[in-house]
Amino acid sequence: MREEDVPQDESPFYHGHLRACYAVGADGKYVVATSTGWSAERVATAQALADLENQVESVRRDVLAGSASPLSYHMATRQMTPRLLASNAGVWAWRVRRHLAPAGFARLSPRLLARYAEALSLSVEELVRVPSAPGRVFTDAELPAFPAGARGAKA
Amino acid sequence: MSGPAIRTAPSPGAPDAPAAAASAPSVSPAAAAAARAGFHHLHAGHCESGVTAALFAHGGIPIDEPMVFGIGSGVYFLHVPFLKVMGVPLTSYRTYPMAIFRKACKRLGVGYRRQRFLSRARARAALDALVDAGVPVALQGNLFWLSYFPREFRFQFNGHNFLVVGRSGSDYVISDPVLEAPVLCPASALDRARFARGPLTPRGLLYYPVSFPKTIDYRPAIRAALKDTTRAMLRPPVRLVGAAGIRYLADRVRLWPKTLSPERTRLYLGNIVRMQEEIGTGGGGFRFMYAAFLQRAGEELVHEPLLRASEMMTASGDGWRRFAEAAALVVKDRHEGRVTFEGLGDMLDAIAENERRVFTFLEANLPPA
Numbered sequence: 009m010r011e012e013d014v015p016q017d018e019s020p021f022y023h024g025h026l027r028a029c030y031a032v033g034a035d036g037k038y039v040v041a042t043s044t045g046w047s048a049e050r051v052a053t054a055q056a057l058a059d060l061e062n063q064v065e066s067v068r069r070d071v072l073a074g075s076a077s078p079l080s081y082h083m084a085t086r087q088m089t090p091r092l093l094a095s096n097a098g099v100w101a102w103r104v105r106r107h108l109a110p111a112g113f114a115r116l117s118p119r120l121l122a123r124y125a126e127a128l129s130l131s132v133e134e135l136v137r138v139p140s141a142p143g144r145v146f147t148d149a150e151l152p153a154f155p156a157g158a159r160g161a162k163a
Numbered sequence: 164m165s166g167p168a169i170r171t172a173p174s175p176g177a178p179d180a181p182a183a184a185a186s187a188p189s190v191s192p193a194a195a196a197a198a199r200a201g202f203h204h205l206h207a208g209h210c211e212s213g214v215t216a217a218l219f220a221h222g223g224i225p226i227d228e229p230m231v232f233g234i235g236s237g238v239y240f241l242h243v244p245f246l247k248v249m250g251v252p253l254t255s256y257r258t259y260p261m262a263i264f265r266k267a268c269k270r271l272g273v274g275y276r277r278q279r280f281l282s283r284a285r286a287r288a289a290l291d292a293l294v295d296a297g298v299p300v301a302l303q304g305n306l307f308w309l310s311y312f313p314r315e316f317r318f319q320f321n322g323h324n325f326l327v328v329g330r331s332g333s334d335y336v337i338s339d340p341v342l343e344a345p346v347l348c349p350a351s352a353l354d355r356a357r358f359a360r361g362p363l364t365p366r367g368l369l370y371y372p373v374s375f376p377k378t379i380d381y382r383p384a385i386r387a388a389l390k391d392t393t394r395a396m397l398r399p400p401v402r403l404v405g406a407a408g409i410r411y412l413a414d415r416v417r418l419w420p421k422t423l424s425p426e427r428t429r430l431y432l433g434n435i436v437r438m439q440e441e442i443g444t445g446g447g448g449f450r451f452m453y454a455a456f457l458q459r460a461g462e463e464l465v466h467e468p469l470l471r472a473s474e475m476m477t478a479s480g481d482g483w484r485r486f487a488e489a490a491a492l493v494v495k496d497r498h499e500g501r502v503t504f505e506g507l508g509d510m511l512d513a514i515a516e517n518e519r520r521v522f523t524f525l526e527a528n529l530p531p532a
Contacts, residue, residue, distance in 0.1 A: 009451055009481060021315035026343045027443070028206045030229065030451035032477060038229065038455035040206070042343070043446075048484075048491035052436035055494050057315060059430060087249065087307060087319045095360040129308070129355065147315045152495065 011041050019045025020149035021053050058151040060087060061144055071138045077113030079104075081138045082128050085145050097127035190344075196336040197345035200329040202299055206343045208445025208452050209257070210324040212237055213340025214301045215264045217326060219273065221299055222375045226271075228340075228445075233456025234270050234384050235263030236391040238449050240518075241404050242412040248362075249319065251434040254412070256448035258395075260303070260322040260363060264370065266391070270384035274374035279366040283354050286367030290327060293371065299328045299338070303365035304356030311337060311346040316441070321363040327353075341443040385460045386529055393526040396518065406519040413511035420504045425496075432490045432507075439487055447480030454480060460530075468528035475521040482514040 011031040026042040033039040064084045070076035083093050090108065094101040099120070106112035107124070116124075118132075125135045197204055202221060205228070207213025212232040219226045232238070239258045246253040257263075268275050280286035293300045306312065306323045329336035334347040357367045399405040412435075419428045438448070445452035454476035461469030489507055492498040 009446060009477070009484060014446075021313060023313040023315075025313065026206075028208045028341070028343075029446040030208060030455045031446070038451070038458050038473075040208075040228075042206075046440060048436060048487045049440040051491040051494050052433040052487075053315060053441055055429065055433045056437060089249075092319060092361045095364075149315070 011039055014041040014043050015046040016043060017045045017047045017050065019050045019053070021045070021050065021057075021147065054149075054151050057147050057149075058153075060084075060146050061151065064145050065142055068138050068142065071110075072140070074110055077108055077110045078136055078138050079113050079124060080108040082124075082130060082135055083108070086128050088128075093124075093127065097123050099123065191346065192331060193336050193345040193347045196329045196331050196347075197338055200297065200299075200336065202326075202328040202338060202345075204338045204345050205340050207340035209237075209443050209449065210339070210341055211235075211260065211263045212452070214324045214326055215267050217338065217340060218299060218301060218372050219267075219271075219375075222273070222372050224271070224273075224375055224379060226379075227459070229452050229455035230459050231267050232263060232449070232452050233392075233460060234381075234388045235265075235267035236388050236395070237263045238392060238453040239395060239404070240406070240408045240448075242408050242415065243403055244415060251431055252415075254435050254438045256439060256444060256450075260324075261370075264301075264324075266388070268372065270387050271379055272376040273372050275370055275372045277368065277370035279368050281366070283358055283367070286357060286369070287350070287354065290369060291330070293369070294327055294330055294335070298371055299326050301326050301370050302353075302357060303363075303368040304353070305359030305365070306356075308352055308355040308359060309339075309348065310352045311339070311342075311348050319359075319361065321359055321361060321365055323356075381460070381463050382530065382532070385464060386532060389460075389525055389529055393522045396522045397526065406515050406522065409511055409515035409518060413508040413515065416511060417504050417508040428504075429494045429496070433494045436487045436490050436494070439483055447483040450476055450480030450483055457525075464530045466528075466530040468524070469530065472521055472525050472528070475517065475524065479514055479517050479521060482510065482517060486510045486514065 009029070009031045011033045014029050014031050022045050026044060029041050029043050030038055031041045064081070067076055067081045067084045071078055071081050083090070088096070090104045091101050094104045097104070107116060121132050121135060125132045128135065194204070205213055205217040205220065207216060207228045209228070209232070212228045212235065215235065216226055216228040216231040219231065237257050239256065241253070241255045243253045278289060280289065290300060301324055303322065303324055306320045307317045309317065309323065325337055325339040327335050328338045328345065331347060333350050335350060335353055336345055337348045338345045357365055359365070396405040399407055402408065402411050416432070419431060423431065440446065454473045457469050457473035457476055461467065461473060486507065489502045489510060492502050493507070
């Protein structure tokens with residue numbers, strides 16, 4: 009990459025920050041150049057964010073429909089898997105999975121609730137509720153339409 | 164943004180991340196505090212090589228990031244389809260965490276100390292003692308809890324490296340090499356990042372150099388690094404690694420449209436582009452940084468073949484950039500009639516062949532001992 013070809017595509021995700029890139033200067037020597045963003049990277053980031061936002065939103069709807077617990081919603085807002093939440097909260101993964109269902113969550117002791125709240129950086133009061141309206145969690149920037157349930161397909 | 168239960172800045176008591184980010188470009192209190200501490204912030208392509216170069220420079224070794232990255236044998240390739248990170252296969256363009264720092268220290272004769280902790284309180288006390296004594300300290304932490312980053316770049320990854328260079332009230336002055344200036348981070352967010360669990364859990368890891376050599380002999384360091392890298396890239400123990408790993412990825416990419424839903428195919432492709440660019444690689448999946456190293460090394464040792472290899476490596480980086488552009492068309496679903504998965508596979512095969520050639524050439528043309 010030549011120095012003058014370093015993309016300056018002003019990624020909304022950079023929030024004014026600059027990326028340091030290596031590029032070949034006019035004299036053939038490598039220099040550090042800064043970039044305000046690159047469209048190809050922005051596409052990939054936007055897609056990953058859209059996928060995450062979709063996951064959060066679909067879990068939020070499941071919680072309101074009574075098929076998932078608020079814990080699964082907050083787990084999604086922290087980009088955690090049951091396994092990761094388990095190691096962060098110090099709870100066995102099979103128990104976490106049980107608490108992702110409303111029935112299991114309803115039986116949680118205050119102590120265990122507090123532990124989950126701490127692992128997710130929430131208050132217990134926040135942990136037991138979910139927003140009643142859809143909302144973005146990871147970005148406010150424009151995102152591509154991304155088919156819902158893309159994650160639903162088995163890996 | 165949204166209902167009452169969503170908190171977008173997950174660090175307790177921390178200011179909203181975008182707000183902190185927005186203030187970064189002007190001269191901030193953090194930059195002033197870093198300057199008072201006598202620390203020169205380095206804006207680098209990648210976290211670990213940037214941290215290492217900044218620490219070495221602070222210790223009086225005039226070295227830049229590409230040199231550290233090359234001497235630390237950072238360049239690599241790995242694609243593991245059965246190891247999923249956030250639901251997508253693991254792809255990496257660099258060696259495993261801490262390898263760059265450790266190898267660079269060993270090969271340049273820098274002594275270092277590293278410490279992990281069981282208790283948050285002790286980890287913080289140890290950090291405070293060092294920082295108050297004026298020692299810049301490198302930490303490993305989880306990116307998701309580091310509230311000074313734009314939230315779009317905060318994801319569950321435990322292997323991020325950054326420096327603490329001072330304290331300002333209850334905040335720490337952070338010199339994060341992937342940002343252009345020092346920033347402030349609340350102690351609570353820092354604690355959380357240092358003690359996040361899961362893969363690569365940092366357990367409060369802190370590290371810093373304790374001794375520097377009087378003179379630096381680059382020749383043996385560069386030779387050892389080149390031998391290490393060429394072996395890793397050309398003769399990997401499994402075909403998921405090195406130039407063979409890129410070829411393997413080419414085969415996988417050709418298979419995806421047959422075995423995966425279109426959405427997953429796009430997610431998988433997008434993830435490769437993110438690992439290549441978004442995570443901070445200096446562009447082209449570290450290939451430009453490595454080309455810069457080969458150029459610097461060739462000049463330092465007055466060894467022409469390294470300059471030639473640098474140009475070949477630049478071509479590889481350009482190949483990765485073109486691949487990312489083509490992949491982005493697929494991710495956007497704008498590829499009909501322009502990009503096929505066969506074509507993406509061919510691009511990767513060409514990159515694999517080029518890298519095999521570069522490293523074979525390097526191996527045959529090592530600088531004399």
